[in-house]
Amino acid sequence: MNNKYLSMLLLGGLALASSCSKYTDIKTQGSLIPSAIDNYRYILNNTSTFEYSGKMTDLAAADVAIVDSAQQATIEGNSDNFYLRNSYLWKSPIIEVTTSHDPDWDNYYGRIFNCNIVVNEVPTSTGGTDSTKAELIAEALTHRADAYLNLVNEYAKPYNSATASSDLGVPLVLTQDLNQKLNRTTVAVIYNKIEADLKEAIPALPKASAYNTLPDKAAAYSLLARFYLLKGDYTNAGLYADSALTLQSALNDLGTITTMPYRKNDPEIIFGKIAGSSFTYSPFILRLSDDILNLLGTKDMRYQLFTKSTSSYFGSNYTGRYFCREQINFESRNYGTSVPEMMLIKAEVLARAGSTDAAMDEVNLLRQKRFKAADYVALTATDKNDALVKVIEERRREFMCRLLPWMDQRRLKDDPLFSKTYTRTWQGQTYTLEPSSNRYVFPIATYVLGLNPEIEQNP
Incomplete structure (x- = not known):
């Protein structure tokens, strides 16, 4: 691969490299010293470099129903919006314009590039103690692990212990070398690296950070809990969820709350990450499916606070309700780990182990904070399977x-x-997603493959 291509896989476009050049191209900065430890703290404190994640997965999930002809027609009218349609319909390619970048791929690999700068350059930096260096590296490892966990769960098959060692994962990029080959490694290799990075990070991370965008021990524990759940290792998922909850366990009481906290100060968020863009305005709104609305019910405060009538906001051509959480504080939706996630991981582990009552107790601890007191009704389960379904x-x-x-x-x-x-319908044509479908794995953008022909496409 020639330098002139500077793969979008590595940098998410050279914009990210440029954004951090004020810290690495020290010759232009008279106030900073080459190789000084402070440079790397500045990189890690540049939150926007590390917090942005993907956005297309939410369109593919069953929560969303883009069924109004007006919304579909508006999306069809602009090729820049085709990724909305294609993600929603599980189509290939998702990024239809061959010269367009994949925003999810770019965000994750751009973050990884900056993490690699810190991991690889901090050991030889000057002016810091060994403990300071270890903490910076630990932060970068935590950010990198989160990026790889999301990548492998978007562009590779779900973890299966019987096939993970042969299933194609994603390219494992651990250096800043822009000329390296980017062949895909296996799902098992990616999972092993995520696990190793997080476990290496934990000892050097602070017990608590000033903001939830900065990794601390609870962040690493919570990522490991999510990691093990996705891997199907329920014992370890429960153990690490407990470890995270020991350090952070606050919940917002939606039944009494008057002002929603801003994301960076939200006591529920353990490790703050956000979607690659906000879906706040037409045609990008996330109109909710009847399935999720029926599951919520109108007395649930998540229905009352986080959904709105679509027609009242966007006009009579729109129907149903849409996800409005992003309009409360005009912040993009949180993708990071949280206290509720740890509680529900713990509940799932208990349910799978047959501890039905204990699983429901954990679920109800959360639900008590999701209703007004007069509307709250505790859930019960008849057996192990019923408990798991309710979780x-x-x-x-x-x-x-x-x-x-x-x-x-x-x-x-x-x-x-x-x-x-x-099943979904778009302008009269029906699309289906079966359990065995390859469309549970997102295709890699044609533009990325053109720059990196060694990368194999998903089937």
């Missing part, structure tokens, strides 16, 4: 339109309790 339903209510529903669809698609064929 997954609570995950759908809690995390609608926020990355995890698509991850859950992928990991549970072959489970008889949750296996389902999804």
